[in-house]
């Protein structure tokens with residue numbers, strides 16, 4: 001997914017030929033997209049997931065719509081279950097123990113994999129909830145193994161045993177484990193007592209089994225002072241990368257104190273600088289962060305002005321990426337519960353071609369507001385629409401976490 005930390009600080013491969021659609025193609029209104037999304041949200045299937053917030057606070061004005069032909073996808077994130085053994089203070093999932101009856105069955109999971117394989121998807125990331133608690137996880141991983149450049153599982157690491165680590169070795173290219181601080185006190189404050197030790201043991205077992213782990217820290221006001229120590233921790237574990245992601249104030253995270261743009265800049269800057277000093281690659285998914293701290297990325301972004309409105313970086317939703325919920329609903333992204341389609345009713349191809357909301361996503365750079373609208377980097381960044389929506393109720397609003 002656009003927000004998933006890329007392996008390098010280079011931009012993800014977003015179509016360089018995707019430009020502003022001609023005026024004749026402009027139109028279908030965002031309100032129509034929202035209405036379609038709200039209809040899906042109102043269905044019984046979607047209700048129990050607590051995601052029926054679609055019609056709240058979204059703008060009604062018409063947007064330009066561009067068409068994107070699908071030939072290759074970069075990234076698909078699939079939350080295979082909403083069930084989890086933890087209830088983290090920052091988690092975007094409100095109901096972590098919610099009923100799993102409505103999850104896709106194995107046949108539907110295989111059909112999803114077949115469809116995204118047919119589109120030459122490079123990376124499939126399986127998350128949740130806690131994906132290792134899904135009864136289908138092993139069948140799904142076995143089915144997906146070898147079909148992607150990267151098959152990643154994103155886990156809290158607490159339930160990993162030597163046996164599960166060995167099984168993962170046969171299927172995944174990487175296991176991303178969440179570590180939300182550099183010590184037990186900080187991590188456990190968010191994730192519950194004992195879970196730092198459990199996650200660290202999980203990482204050790206993965207390494208023993210020959211699985212490549214990655215660590216991701218979700219950064220907020222309560223742990224920002226530990227980012228450099230987190231980089232050291234990743235280094236001490238022998239990992240090549242440390243991933244940082246600012247908290248998006250959705251779900252449980254609405255209760256947390258937000259990180260100011262300046263705090264975020266200082267925090268991420270310190271971590272990246274420290275990484276350079278000790279030879280660690282520190283990645284943050286936010287494109288404005290890459291533009292600030294990575295000269296190559298900045299130079300590339302600056303060239304887009306000359307390229308006159310071509311999208312070359314930033315959130316790739318609807319362009320090279322999409323997100324699937326556990327019940328087969330395609331939503332805008334894990335942090336932005338606007339529904340785009342239902343895989344139980346339509347094929348992926350049909351949803352990709354006809355979803356009004358995905359069309360809105362494709363043309364969103366031309367319709368941004370505030371400083372994101374006037375920013376010279378809007379075609380390389382465009383901010384995070386989930387952050388804008390979570391903080392203002394408007395997906396088009398400026399990303400107030402950006403310091404540029």
Ligand SMILES: C[S@@+](CC[C@H](N)C(=O)[O-])C[C@H]1O[C@@H](n2cnc3c(N)ncnc32)[C@H](O)[C@@H]1O
Pocket residue numbers: 084090091092093127128129130131154155156176177178216218245246247248249250251253
């Ligand atoms: C939803 S979890 C699912 C996988 C697994 N249960 C875990 O905790 O890693 C995936 C990642 O999203 C992060 N996350 C959850 N809520 C978030 C939020 N509101 N903002 C930013 N990241 C969040 C988690 O910390 C974790 O790294």
Ligand code: SF4
Pocket residue numbers: 001002003004248314315316317332333334335336383384385386387
């Ligand atoms: S809207 Fe934000 S969180 Fe969602 S995929 Fe795009 S960049 Fe990532």
Ligand code: SF4
Pocket residue numbers: 084085086087088090091092093096128129130156191
């Ligand atoms: S962040 Fe992961 S482990 Fe924590 S409650 Fe959410 S899904 Fe569960």
